Amino acid sequence: MICDPDIVIRVENLKTRFGDHIIHQDLNLEVHRGEILGVVGGSGSGKSVLMNTILGLIAPSHGTIEIFQKKIGSRFDRTEINHRIGVMFQNGALFSSLSVQENVEAPLIEHTRLREPWLEAVALMKIGLVGLDAEVGRQMPAELSGGMRKRVSVARALALDPELLFLDEPTSGLDPIAAAEFDQLIRTLSDTLGLTVVMVTHDLDSLYSISDRVAVVADQKIVEVSPIAELERSDHPWIRAFLGGRAERAKERNR
């Protein structure tokens, strides 16, 4: 296998199964450094399972996964790559007993020797980075709206300045304006900090506005990985249904 430093994630011949139910079979995927990769697929096609498998939360029954040229296996050393990866879970997964600021500080305390006054300064800067006021830092996760919770979750994912950011449905449940702002935020962060982003989403707007490439999960594998403009020419039935109908409707509206 060639060790190309520009390939951040390499998934080869992945097979995942729950009992008799096969989720993925012969799934291959490569994620390049600095790109924003959208992952789309029908409900239940295993997008989140794929993300969790890459993160090592689910053990694959077959195949190899490499992150930063390191093989993810049963006995790999998480600590080496942990601080290079940030994850935003679908519902935020914020620690509900900690305030927003403490949530963002948690990975910093865990992985760095950063202490006051830097700790607070860095945490508040990250909260500002995702477009929230510093006052939000005092609030508890339960007091936040859905959009704010997603932003805080990204702030926490960014706490250690990871090279690789996973986003699970970052814009679901947001209004279109907030979603567009969120997309722009991800693009800016990716460009400025050199982030590689893997984004599971259903949101065509995000795919069109910020993704460099889109991976389509269907038929238990990744059927296509290409820029969204090329994806429009695909003749896979699911892709055509996904893009075709909605893209045409959007065109109609704009006329």
Added chain:
Amino acid sequence: MNARTAPNIFVREGDGISTLVVEGDWTAISIAGLSGHVLSPSNLSFSSDFGNLGRIDSAGALAILTLAPNAAFTADLPANLADLFALVGSAMADRDVPPIKTPPFHVRLGQKVYRAVQEIGASARFLGQLEVALMKSLAHPKRMRLIALASSIQKAGFDALPLIAIMTFFIGAVVALIGSDLLKTLGASELVVELVGISVLREFGVLIPAILLAGRSASTFAAQIGAMRMNQETQAMKVMGIDLFDALVVPRVLALLVIMPLLAIVAMLAGLAGGLVVSWGILDVSPTYFAERLSAAVDIRHFWVGMAKVPVLAIVIALAGCRHGLSVRGDVEDLGGRVTVAVVQALFAIILLDAAFAILFNVLEI
């Protein structure tokens, strides 16, 4: 990846200009040791030298901007650094948060008292609502949720049976054991039967199941209903027109009302058995004699005194669990707190009511 070098920042003065020199790695990991001393160059004509800069991330950029606030405005800044400084600088913009003002002592005390009074009011209201709902379901027995009732009886009652029996068996045994020493010296060993009989029938046979249910069922009720609230299930019920009291509270209260007398009887039998075993083994009181003396010397009214307390305690336990479950708001922390409060209040109420009953029965001379 190169070896890490410590971050260093200083101002180099010379030739009439000040140059800000930034060296080494500036990352969240490396800046930990930096002091917060802000550099202020003496000269206005100011340039920067980032030639020896190693790795940098946003935390490092924050540190540079904190230590040298005008670093971002120097002319010969590389483009990627300028972008990073712009991003981090805008995020830092409104960092000053006014400190939280804690109200003075008397205000906090007042708030505590006010909340405690409200708590009593809320409990009373809840009791009233429960009475109405209970009456309604007695008037329309068909509306009663039998499956929920049966499941609660199974979980709160029968599953707790072995534990309650074992606990009261040992309590009865210990009472007999401790009493036997004293009674031996007085030469009245046979009085151990009265000692065990009265204490188990009046107190332990009721208190032990009540305390166990307070720990077991009050917490379960609070956690179940609280989790349903967090999951918006209670809102869904309300919208469907399902009365929360009918669906969640009444079956649980009825379950404890039905099953707790049974638990108390089992507990009493087990306690007496414990006393019997110890008196047989240590005081040579034969089981036959124990049974005879029990029926002759220990009045049946002690049993009824014990049983009279049971329904009251059952309602109090179920009430504490359900009420705190229904008042869970939002997060996991609140759920945990509410479950704790439910158990503590149930235990507190049990002991308090038991004392009240003891005084009442004393006055009535029962």
